[in-house]
Amino acid sequence: MVCERCNKRPATVHYTEITNSKKQEIHLCEECAREAGITGFGVMPQFVLHNLLGGLYEEQKAPVEPAYGRCLNCGLTEQEFAGRGLFGCADCYTSLRPAVDQILRRVHGTTQHIGKLPQRCGKLAGKKQELKRLRRELEAVVRKEEFEKAAEIRDRIRDLEKGLEGGK
Amino acid sequence: MALRETLADPHSYWMEGGGAEEDVVVSSRIRIARNLATYPFPHRLSREQAGEVIHAVRLAVERPESVKKVGRFEVSLLAELTPVERRILVEKHLVSPDFLKGDPQEKAVVLRSDEMVGIMVNEEDHLRVQCLKPGLALEECWRLASRVDDELEATLEYAFNEEFGYLSACPTNVGTGMRASVMMHLPGLVATRVLEDVVSGLSKLGLAVRGLYGEGTRAAGDLFQISNQITLGRSEDEIISNLTALARRLVTQERESRQGLYQKQRGALEDRIFRSYGVLQYARVINSEEAMRCLSDLRLGLALKVIQIIPLGLVSELMVLIQPAFLTKMAGKELKPFERDMLRARLIRERLQSGKNGKYGSKK
Numbered sequence: 001m002v003c004e005r006c007n008k009r010p011a012t013v014h015y016t017e018i019t020n021s022k023k024q025e026i027h028l029c030e031e032c033a034r035e036a037g038i039t040g041f042g043v044m045p046q047f048v049l050h051n052l053l054g055g056l057y058e059e060q061k062a063p064v065e066p067a068y069g070r071c072l073n074c075g076l077t078e079q080e081f082a083g084r085g086l087f088g089c090a091d092c093y094t095s096l097r098p099a100v101d102q103i104l105r106r107v108h109g110t111t112q113h114i115g116k117l118p119q120r121c122g123k124l125a126g127k128k129q130e131l132k133r134l135r136r137e138l139e140a141v142v143r144k145e146e147f148e149k150a151a152e153i154r155d156r157i158r159d160l161e162k163g164l165e166g167g168k
Numbered sequence: 169m170a171l172r173e174t175l176a177d178p179h180s181y182w183m184e185g186g187g188a189e190e191d192v193v194v195s196s197r198i199r200i201a202r203n204l205a206t207y208p209f210p211h212r213l214s215r216e217q218a219g220e221v222i223h224a225v226r227l228a229v230e231r232p233e234s235v236k237k238v239g240r241f242e243v244s245l246l247a248e249l250t251p252v253e254r255r256i257l258v259e260k261h262l263v264s265p266d267f268l269k270g271d272p273q274e275k276a277v278v279l280r281s282d283e284m285v286g287i288m289v290n291e292e293d294h295l296r297v298q299c300l301k302p303g304l305a306l307e308e309c310w311r312l313a314s315r316v317d318d319e320l321e322a323t324l325e326y327a328f329n330e331e332f333g334y335l336s337a338c339p340t341n342v343g344t345g346m347r348a349s350v351m352m353h354l355p356g357l358v359a360t361r362v363l364e365d366v367v368s369g370l371s372k373l374g375l376a377v378r379g380l381y382g383e384g385t386r387a388a389g390d391l392f393q394i395s396n397q398i399t400l401g402r403s404e405d406e407i408i409s410n411l412t413a414l415a416r417r418l419v420t421q422e423r424e425s426r427q428g429l430y431q432k433q434r435g436a437l438e439d440r441i442f443r444s445y446g447v448l449q450y451a452r453v454i455n456s457e458e459a460m461r462c463l464s465d466l467r468l469g470l471a472l473k474v475i476q477i478i479p480l481g482l483v484s485e486l487m488v489l490i491q492p493a494f495l496t497k498m499a500g501k502e503l504k505p506f507e508r509d510m511l512r513a514r515l516i517r518e519r520l521q522s523g524k525n526g527k528y529g530s531k532k
């Protein structure tokens with residue numbers, strides 16, 4: 001992870017801020033943290049945070065801000081979801097995106113569907129999914145250090161990727 | 169068979185014997201969750217929208233091509249069924265207990281006449297297609313459910329996203345939307361206290377175990393349902409083959425436990441089996457807990473061939489038949505607990521008698 005302020009050095013100081021039950025994580029390198037007057041992991045006073053990040057955060061977050069935390073289609077908020085554990089409509093999955101990723105990872109350990117596809121998705125989707133599956137398999141064989149098998153899978157991935165590019 | 173008859177008849181196809189590993193595996197079930205892209209999920213539907221969803225499903229199953237490929241389905245609004253008939257659907261495992269909550273005008277049950285495939289409309293998701301078969305048959309169940317799914321998809325536009333798969337009201341169902349489960353009779357593992365270890369091991373593998381009728385309560389009749397928890401990031405085939413392999417291992421362990429018990433405590437085990445058989449044959453009053461325990465012993469006795477008087481399927485059938493809703497339906501009126509226990513005892517006596525006379529069997 002790279003420091004969010006200088007975007008150069010690795011982030012080693014991590015700070016979590018919770019305001020209005022919204023969680024925000026800030027990751028900085030030691031140098032930037034020192035400049036901002038933070039030492040160690042103590043509580044950082046609000047004004048220092050503003051000092052430090054100032055417009056930087058505003059600028060980055062501003063364009064997404066209105067959509068964040070509320071489904072654009074059905075209006076379900078993250079808080080409402082947290083209360084009942086049910087989404088309101090199919091669009092919630094994209095509208096409440098950061099939260100959705102987190103939840104799916106916690107429940108299933110992944111966010112990538114592998115399995116049946118509706119017919120209307122067509123062949124392309126099937127190939128993309130096959131690619132996903134192969135990449136996952138590749139990771140597994142590499143972890144097991146079965147390199148011959150890995151090479152085989154890698155070739156299949158290449159072929160498939162070529163096919164996908166050609167098909168477009 | 170029309171739905172009315174289904175509800176009057178205790179016999180379900182999935183109870184019929186003959187399925188693979190029937191001495192241990194009672195039935196297999198696949199359930200898939202599907203939603204329509206253009207409607208909010210059921211808990212946020214207006215009554216009018218709920219009606220539209222039901223209508224869309226009705227049109228989809230009544231298409232001639234669909235009827236030709238996957239058979240004829242009957243659509244019934246939950247509101248058209250009496251409270252007792254609704255409970256029977258639950259006791260036959262054709263709908264979930266949760267399905268009975270909420271406004272019955274907004275829900276429909278779609279059932280193929282052989283009860284092997286059914287669709288709950290507007291439960292937690294717009295559609296829950298389920299397929300039930302006797303014995304260990306997850307693959308066959310999946311093939312059938314998937315075919316029904318294909319037919320529905322010809323006219324219904326599902327909520328689907330290439331990354332997350334089939335979208336569902338609850339994030340625990342997203343991805344394949346598939347829940348596979350097997351119902352197992354595990355008296356041997358219960359008696360040898362191996363089951364506790366098995367249960368904790370299973371949860372580590374992303375599988376869940378629960379008793380037949382209640383969650384949290386002790387399983388009635390030593391029946392347990394084992395199902396997958398994870399629905400995202402694994403294909404249907406993977407989930408099914410894992411669960412099938414595990415069920416096979418449990419079958420082996422259960423058989424070993426049974427044999428072990430039989431060898432070490434033959435006298436005690438035979439006594440328990442025949443004593444339970446005696447109670448079932450002669451009791452005049454029996455509550456459902458005792459009945460389930462005795463039926464479990466009898467099922468074990470039949471599987472071990474300690475006793476060979478009736479088919480296994482009859483015991484599975486009795487396990488459903490003696491539940492309160494069935495008895496109420498049979499009596500045609502609400503019963504006091506004592507009356508119910510009397511009726512239960514009579515019913516068991518009569519069924520066992522007809523089973524012994526070889527009069528039990530498929531009506532289809």
Ligand SMILES: [Zn+2]
Binds near residue numbers: 003005030031032033
């Ligand atoms: Zn920095």
Ligand SMILES: [Zn+2]
Binds near residue numbers: 073075076089
């Ligand atoms: Zn929504």
